[in-house]
Amino acid sequence: MSPVLLPPGPKGHFIAGNLVEFSEDPLGFLTRCAREYGDVVRLGKTNYLLNRPDLIEKVLVNGDGNFVKLAGLLKGKPRKGGFPEAMMNSEGDDWLRKRRLVQPAFHRKYVSACGETVVSLTERMLESWRPGEARDVHADVSALTLDIVSRFLFHTPIHDEARHVAAAVDAVMRHTDSPLRFPIWVPTPTNLRLRRALGQLNGLLATLVRRYREHPSERTDLLALLLSSPEPLSEGQLRDELATMIMSGHETTADALVWAWYLLARHPEAKQRLEGELDEVLGERAPTAEDLPRLRYTEAVVKEAMRLYSPAWITSREALRDCELGGFHVPAGTTLAVSQWVTHRDARYFDAPESFRPERWLSEDAQRMHxxxxxxxxxxxxxxxxxxxxxxxxxxITACVARRFRLELAPGCVVRARPALALQPLGVRLIPTPRSRVERGNEVRHAAGA
Structure with a gap:
C-alpha cells in the first residue's frame, strides 16, 4: 500500500489553527499560502485550498459525483442560513429540480430583452449626477441594479421598499465578513440586526407575492414560473427563492461596476480607449443590447475588473469519499476551497497579474487559456x-456612464476591499465630469485615424 501523502501548508496555532490569520486578512492569507505551498495547500485538518485550473475544474464540474456544495443536506442534516429553501441552498435532486424550474426565466431572449430597461434606468440615474459633486457611487448603483433585477424577476420596481433590501444586504455582509461569528440564534448586535433585516425583507416579499396573485397575467418572469409550477411551492420557498435572487443579483453586479469605475479612474489610458470605442460605435446615442458584439473593449474592461476584483472571491465543495487531487490524499469530509482572488492573480496564467490591462482579453492568448x-x-x-x-x-451600464461622464477619484478617497459574502468596494467616492461633444468628436476622429 502506498503511503498517504498529505499536502503542505501553514502550521498554524496548535488550538486555533489558521483561523485567526485568515480572519484578519483572508485575501492576503490565501495568496501567501498559494505562493508558498503550491497548487494544493492544507489549511487545516479538513480544509484544503486548490490553485491549479485542472483541479479547480475537477472539483467544480464534478464529473464523478464526489464533490458537493452542501454535503450536510445529503446526510439528512437540517438546512441552515437565512434562506434555507432556495435553490442555492439546496443539494442533489432537490437542487436539480429547483434549477430546472428557475432556468427558463434566464433564457437568452429574456436577458437580451432586458437591455432597454437597463439603459433607460441608467440614464435616469445619470440625470441625478451633478458635475463636480463627489458621489457614493456604490449607493447609486446598488439602487439601480436593485431596480433592474426586481423588474426582471417580477416586473415590479422596488422604490420605497428598497431600504429593506439594502438593510438585508448590509446585515448579511456584516455577518459574513469574518469567519469568527456566532450562530444566528445568538443575540449579538450583528445577529439581531440581521434577523430584523431578514424579517423586513420577508415581509416585503410576502406583499409582492400577494399583489402578484391578486393581479395575475401572462408573464415569463421568475415569479410567474414559480407560481405556475406543477408542484406548488410553499410561501417560504417562494420568499427564499426571490430573496436570494434579488440579493445576489443586484449586490454582486453593483460591486463589479464600482470596481470597474475605480480601476478606470486610476488608469487614464484605459479610460481614453474606452471612450474612443464608445464614441466610434455609438456616436451621440445611448447603447443597446444589439451593440454588445461591437463593444469589445468595454467588455474587456468589465472582464479585467472582475479578474482583479471578482465579487465572488471564494467558493468551496466537500469531498463525499476519499480521493486524490494533485497527487495528494483527500479524506472524505474535506472542504476544498477555490479562490478567484488567488487564481485570477497568478503570474503563471496572467502577465503582470496585478496590473489592470483590459487589452489582455482581446489577444489570442485569452482564447487559449484554460x-x-x-x-x-x-x-x-x-x-x-x-x-x-x-x-x-x-x-x-459601463457604456452608458463612460459615454456621458469621466469619473475621477475624490481627494482623500481611501478604498479597501471587504471580503464578505461578496467582495465589496468600501470607500469609493467618484467625481463625475460631463464629456463635451467636442471631446467626443475628437476621440471619434482619433479612433478612426488609428
Missing part, C-alpha cells in the same frame, strides 16, 4: 444562473 484560470461566475453545474444577465447589465 477555462478555469478565470471563473468569476463559478463553474460546472452550479455556474451562476444569472451570469449572462450580469454581463449584459455591467457592460451596458
Amino acid at each position: 477555462r478555469y484560470v478565470y471563473f468569476p461566475f463559478g463553474g460546472g453545474p452550479r455556474l451562476c444562473i444569472g451570469a449572462a444577465l450580469a454581463m449584459l447589465e455591467t457592460v451596458l
